[in-house]
Amino acid sequence: MTRLGLKHAGALGVCAAAWGSTAAFAVNDLVGGPAVNQLNLHPAATRIAEELHWLHWFMMAICVLIFVAVFSVMFYSILKHRKSLGHKAANFHESTAVEIAWTIVPFLIVIGMALPATKVLVAQKDTTSADLTIKATGIQWKWGYDYLKGEGEGIGFISTLDNAQREMSNNGGPKAGEVAPDNYLLKVDNPLVVPVNKKIRIITTANDVIHAFAVPAFGIKQDAIPGFVRDTWFRADKVGDFYGQCQELCGKEHAYMPIHVKVVSAQDYSAWVADKAKEAAAKADDPAKVWTLVDLKARGEKVYAANCAACHQPNGKGAGPIKPLDGSAIVKDADHGKQIHVLLNGAAGGAMPSWKTLSDTDLAAVATYTKNNWSNQTGQIVQPAEVLTARK
Numbered sequence: 157m158t159r160l161g162l163k164h165a166g167a168l169g170v171c172a173a174a175w176g177s178t179a180a181f182a183v184n185d186l187v188g189g190p191a192v193n194q195l196n197l198h199p200a201a202t203r204i205a206e207e208l209h210w211l212h213w214f215m216m217a218i219c220v221l222i223f224v225a226v227f228s229v230m231f232y233s234i235l236k237h238r239k240s241l242g243h244k245a246a247n248f249h250e251s252t253a254v255e256i257a258w259t260i261v262p263f264l265i266v267i268g269m270a271l272p273a274t275k276v277l278v279a280q281k282d283t284t285s286a287d288l289t290i291k292a293t294g295i296q297w298k299w300g301y302d303y304l305k306g307e308g309e310g311i312g313f314i315s316t317l318d319n320a321q322r323e324m325s326n327n328g329g330p331k332a333g334e335v336a337p338d339n340y341l342l343k344v345d346n347p348l349v350v351p352v353n354k355k356i357r358i359i360t361t362a363n364d365v366i367h368a369f370a371v372p373a374f375g376i377k378q379d380a381i382p383g384f385v386r387d388t389w390f391r392a393d394k395v396g397d398f399y400g401q402c403q404e405l406c407g408k409e410h411a412y413m414p415i416h417v418k419v420v421s422a423q424d425y426s427a428w429v430a431d432k433a434k435e436a437a438a439k440a441d442d443p444a445k446v447w448t449l450v451d452l453k454a455r456g457e458k459v460y461a462a463n464c465a466a467c468h469q470p471n472g473k474g475a476g477p478i479k480p481l482d483g484s485a486i487v488k489d490a491d492h493g494k495q496i497h498v499l500l501n502g503a504a505g506g507a508m509p510s511w512k513t514l515s516d517t518d519l520a521a522v523a524t525y526t527k528n529n530w531s532n533q534t535g536q537i538v539q540p541a542e543v544l545t546a547r548k
Contacts, residue, residue, distance in 0.1 A: 186338045188373055189399035198372035201398055201419075202390050205375030207276045215269060222265070280375075283389045286357035288350060294360070294367025294380035294402065295509050297409035297466070301348050304359070308429040311436070314463065314513060317412045318343040322466050325412070342399045345462060347416035350392065351425035357389045364502070364509055365407060371400035371417055379404060392419040407507075408476075412466065441517040443540040449528065452537060456525025459518045463511065472530045477507060482530035492538050495523050496546045516540040516547070 185191040188201070200206040237243045288306035292299055295314075302312040321343055330336040337343065350356050360369050360380035370377035374390040392398070400415035420428065461470070464481075468474050472482035481487050486494050499519050502510040511519060523538040 183336050183338045183340055186342065186399065188397045189339065189342055200375065201373040201392050201394060201396070202375055203393065204276070204280055204390065205373060207279070208375045211273055211276060214272065218265065218269060280388070283357045283387045285355065286389060287354040289357045289359065290348070290350075291359045291361065292348075292369045292380065294362035294364075294369070294406070294413075296364050296407050296507070297402075297413040298463075299348075299369075299413070299415060300363075300513055301346075307351075307426065308432070311429065311432045312513070313346045315344045315346045315348065315416070316462060317341065317414055317466065318345060319461055319465055322412060323470075339399070341412065342401075342414045342416065344414055344416045347397070347418040349418045349420060349425065349428050351422050352392055352395050352419050354422075355389055355391045357387055359385055359387045361385050366404050367402045367406050367413070368404035369400070369415065370403040371398055371415055373398045373400075374417070377403055392417075395419050395421060409466070441515065441540065443516045443544040445517075446539060447517075447520070447524075447537070449524065449535070449537050452521045452524040453528055455518070456521035456523070457529075459514065459522040460525055463514070464522065472526065472532075477504075479504075481526050482532060484526075484532075487526050488532055488534055490534075490536065492523065492536070492542055493546060495526075496538070496543055499523065500543075500546060512547070516543040519543045 183192065190198075197209055197212060198205070200209055286306070288308070289304045291302040291304055293302070298314055298316040300312070300314050303309055321337070321341055324330060324336075325341060358369060358376070358378065360367075360378045361384065362380040362382045364382060366382070367380040368377060369380055369388070371390070374392065376388045376390050378386050378388040380386070396419055398417045398419065400417070402410060402413040402415070406413065467478045468481050472480060474480035486498065489495065496519070498508060499511050499514075499522070501512075502508050514522075517540045520538045520540040520543050523543075524536070526532060527534045527536045527538065
């Protein structure tokens with residue numbers, strides 16, 4: 157075999173091995189999310205999405221007809237009037253009839269395409285008379301949800317990629333013989349829960365850089381821009397789980413910012429709201445309460461795993477531009493205000509986001525946890541009252 161042949165054979169072997177490893181990690185279709193080898197749009201779960209699907213095929217049909225008509229005439233003219241058959245090029249000037257025709261016909265085509273598209277666009281932007289209003293805040297790299305109006309008003313939480321799936325991705329994906337879950341890199345700890353057949357208005361904004369809230373099955377995509385407020389809406393026609401992702405390149409963790417919307421019945425939604433109210437009451441800690449080191453560390457470990465481990469890693473070592481917490485001078489500093497300031501306001505131009513959305517007790521707990529974990533055995537305790545004071 158020649159050297160070139162050996163080279164090609166080696167390349168084919170590498171491709172086959174890559175395909176084999178990919179096949180080993182294959183997942184099944186995810187209902188409400190992406191499908192394996194998906195070529196078409198997501199199955200519609202809202203009326204707007206159905207209208208978008210119809211527009212897609214309507215526009216496609218018009219484009220195909222124009223393509224076939226134009227190229228048919230062109231190739232017919234080329235083949236039937238070529239020089240080899242004795243034809244000679246005609247010598248003529250402008251034709252008023254032709255100019256009128258090629259002006260009016262495209263105009264009518266554009267109008268025929270614009271009318272149904274405008275109708276759908278206007279409907280997409282009509283966020284009035286919503287049954288529920290939710291603010292979705294893009295944060296590097298997670299979503300914050302606040303229920304502003306309607307049943308569940310006052311509920312708020314952070315939705316983050318499941319830490320187990322993040323660890324699986326950090327380790328290069330599923331190991332040999334390990335099956336990846338169908339919702340791989342789409343599972344979150346706290347999905348957005350909404351009732352079926354209700355108009356849900358989504359207000360989007362961001363804390364740091366531009367993000368985009370998008371759920372293909374609902375036919376929605378709205379940019380979330382720092383300092384600005386945008387809105388969109390959807391009304392899900394059926395219960396189930398529906399998935400999306402941030403669709404604006406927002407930094408190195410862009411691929412780890414999924415959206416999970418859980419659509420439930422009206423009864424199940426009311427039950428969920430009641431449960432959230434009980435959770436909120438349980439978490440409404442007295443900021444004046446003095447905690448022990450053991451209790452704060454236990455709570456801080458949970459807060460760290462849910463909000464910090466994705467970037468700083470469970471071992472606190474950080475990665476790349478992410479600074480380590482293990483051995484950090486700011487973390488170990490006896491002046492607690494330095495670390496509290498970073499937690500409340502972020503740092504490094506937004507690379508470290510602000511965590512003002514967390515409670516005073518949660519911030520005190522995670523600060524205490526980092527000050528007394530790994531090699532940072534400082535013995536220091538940060539009390540919630542210190543965080544409350546720093547907020548003012």
